[in-house]
Amino acid sequence: MRSRGIRWAGLLPLAAALFVGCNGIIGDGDGEAKTPGIGDPDNPLVFACDPALDPTITPLRRLTLQQYRSTLESLAERRLGAAEAATLMASLETKLAIIPVDSHSSTQDYIQMDQNVSQAHVDGYYAVAHDFADWVTSPATAGAFVGDCAVDGDDTNDAACVDDFIRSFGLQAMRRPLTDDEVTFFRDEIYDVSGPIDLRGFADIVTGMLMSPPFTFRIENANPAVDGKDDVYPLSGFELASRLSFHFWQSTPDDALLEAAASGKLDTDEGFAEELDRVFADPRTQAAVDGFYEQWLELERVPDMTEAVDRPSYIAFAGADLPGPDFRDHLIQDAKNLLRYYTWFAGDGFAGEGSFDDLFLSDRAFADSDDVARLYGADTPVYREGEEPAALQGRAGLLMRPALLANNKTTTRPILKGALIRKRILCDDVTLPNDIAMDVMNAQTELDQVEAKTTRERVERITEQAPACAACHVGLINPLGFATENFDGLGRFRTEEVVYDTDGSEIARLPIDTSTVPRIIATDDRAVSDGVEMSELVVESGKAHACFARHYFRFAFGRKADFERDGCVLESLRQGIIDAGSLRAMLRSIALEPHFRLRKRGEG
Numbered sequence: 001m002r003s004r005g006i007r008w009a010g011l012l013p014l015a016a017a018l019f020v021g022c023n024g025i026i027g028d029g030d031g032e033a034k035t036p037g038i039g040d041p042d043n044p045l046v047f048a049c050d051p052a053l054d055p056t057i058t059p060l061r062r063l064t065l066q067q068y069r070s071t072l073e074s075l076a077e078r079r080l081g082a083a084e085a086a087t088l089m090a091s092l093e094t095k096l097a098i099i100p101v102d103s104h105s106s107t108q109d110y111i112q113m114d115q116n117v118s119q120a121h122v123d124g125y126y127a128v129a130h131d132f133a134d135w136v137t138s139p140a141t142a143g144a145f146v147g148d149c150a151v152d153g154d155d156t157n158d159a160a161c162v163d164d165f166i167r168s169f170g171l172q173a174m175r176r177p178l179t180d181d182e183v184t185f186f187r188d189e190i191y192d193v194s195g196p197i198d199l200r201g202f203a204d205i206v207t208g209m210l211m212s213p214p215f216t217f218r219i220e221n222a223n224p225a226v227d228g229k230d231d232v233y234p235l236s237g238f239e240l241a242s243r244l245s246f247h248f249w250q251s252t253p254d255d256a257l258l259e260a261a262a263s264g265k266l267d268t269d270e271g272f273a274e275e276l277d278r279v280f281a282d283p284r285t286q287a288a289v290d291g292f293y294e295q296w297l298e299l300e301r302v303p304d305m306t307e308a309v310d311r312p313s314y315i316a317f318a319g320a321d322l323p324g325p326d327f328r329d330h331l332i333q334d335a336k337n338l339l340r341y342y343t344w345f346a347g348d349g350f351a352g353e354g355s356f357d358d359l360f361l362s363d364r365a366f367a368d369s370d371d372v373a374r375l376y377g378a379d380t381p382v383y384r385e386g387e388e389p390a391a392l393q394g395r396a397g398l399l400m401r402p403a404l405l406a407n408n409k410t411t412t413r414p415i416l417k418g419a420l421i422r423k424r425i426l427c428d429d430v431t432l433p434n435d436i437a438m439d440v441m442n443a444q445t446e447l448d449q450v451e452a453k454t455t456r457e458r459v460e461r462i463t464e465q466a467p468a469c470a471a472c473h474v475g476l477i478n479p480l481g482f483a484t485e486n487f488d489g490l491g492r493f494r495t496e497e498v499v500y501d502t503d504g505s506e507i508a509r510l511p512i513d514t515s516t517v518p519r520i521i522a523t524d525d526r527a528v529s530d531g532v533e534m535s536e537l538v539v540e541s542g543k544a545h546a547c548f549a550r551h552y553f554r555f556a557f558g559r560k561a562d563f564e565r566d567g568c569v570l571e572s573l574r575q576g577i578i579d580a581g582s583l584r585a586m587l588r589s590i591a592l593e594p595h596f597r598l599r600k601r602g603e604g
Helices: 002-020 066-078 084-089 119-136 156-174 179-189 197-210 238-249 253-263 269-279 283-296 312-321 328-347 372-373 415-425 433-447 455-461 467-482 531-541 543-557 567-577 584-594
Strands: 232-234 494-500 506-511 597-599
Touching: 066 084, 066 119, 084 119, 119 197, 156 179, 156 197, 156 253, 179 197, 238 253, 238 269, 238 283, 238 584, 253 269, 269 283, 269 543, 269 584, 283 328, 283 543, 312 372, 312 494, 328 372, 328 584, 415 455, 415 467, 415 543, 455 467, 531 543, 543 567, 543 584, 567 584
Parallel strands: none
Antiparallel strands: 232 597, 494 506
């Protein structure tokens, strides 16, 4: 048998070329048009549906780092058990750190949309695959991972042992049966052993499979094109199994899904629906939906409050609520508890019939930690998952959760609050040209200076100085942030703003003004008195419903939508949000859309 190092030195450049050159389109394809401003026709409240139109080109999708991790753990767990798999994954952390973290940015709303592939990916994949393979084919684990035939000392079953492992592990790793040519390649070119069983040869097979594009990418090429079309393909049962599992679990298909694909069950509407019910009921779906919500609301941007706990002004501001090391996580958990409740537990008998509107209108508290409970005026946690939450006063839904209000300053951040609502909740584009963005940064620096004025007064003065700034801030951003100024920089209710000097001394106590004209819809000039009334207008407008449909589409398909070609899916999702009365049912419904079972290919 040839040296493993020599063999892989020759294969690494080939692997790199394969990762970059796989058949398909990496990226957005026909991207969604940017929205210049509110009221723009490119930000519709209702989507036009033409069933005769083909879907947009489907990008070739690389596994996200999260999906890559969970897939490796699943492969190990199925053969070695949960405890051994967890130990193995812990041993891989330093090698997994080589792989670049997926980007989540203004141009890539969800990590599934990051399809960049670099040499760092290839190097990381190889390092992880090499160590994973060494672990699972060691003398201590090879019997369980490969099979008893690998360690029984019986040379009469060696050939069958190698072939059986290539086919069985290949099915799990590549999420489809291997072709005869692939089996021959892994046996003769990768394993390449004559004579007795060699565990290093099995390690090479595992490494080769984990380095192959069918493992690291979701390749959908199995079926012929739809009659009368040369670029639209129905997905095979195995490809559907992957779409279901990677969307709802962020992980690889389990053996039951692979069996359903092999039997043809996923090719029938009844069989597909049955497997969808099983997949959706799995606890992994709740975790995946959590991930969607976190990215939708950009909860990763909740700042680390402990950065401020040594500043005299912040100590005076926070008082008994000075954040501890877990405070940020507790804020995020509070928001996630609300989202989970109305997705999975709300309704008669906790039947999971909470609606999208409930996310914005709920008057319930979901703090399950002492520190966040105090922000709501309670001394102890007020919520346990699966139980009916207590009512609270003066807040409504998401927009008044401390996670969306808090920062590590003694002041609030109306601009950031307003921009989040405008962009993530209403889908209005407030992207600034670089020169104006620099002006905003300079204005923010000025806002941090101490003076005896409310935050609102300073924001209004600074952002109205330049006409270029005022165009966005006065009409788009500031009013949305001002509506929740009755909550301070920790998310606590207040009736006045206390201004602190840098030494912690009090400079002024000033009345709060939350009246504003939010213009959720450009032509709606109704005023609101606070965030509760603003949330009611958000729901009434229908704009958040259409925006949420667009966001869920991006998360599910890994690309932005084309309003024309994807209009039927978008409108179905939007109608589901409004009509179904169940947020849970709407999230499940994406898999029942015809486009979920199709792939449109493009040149490239």
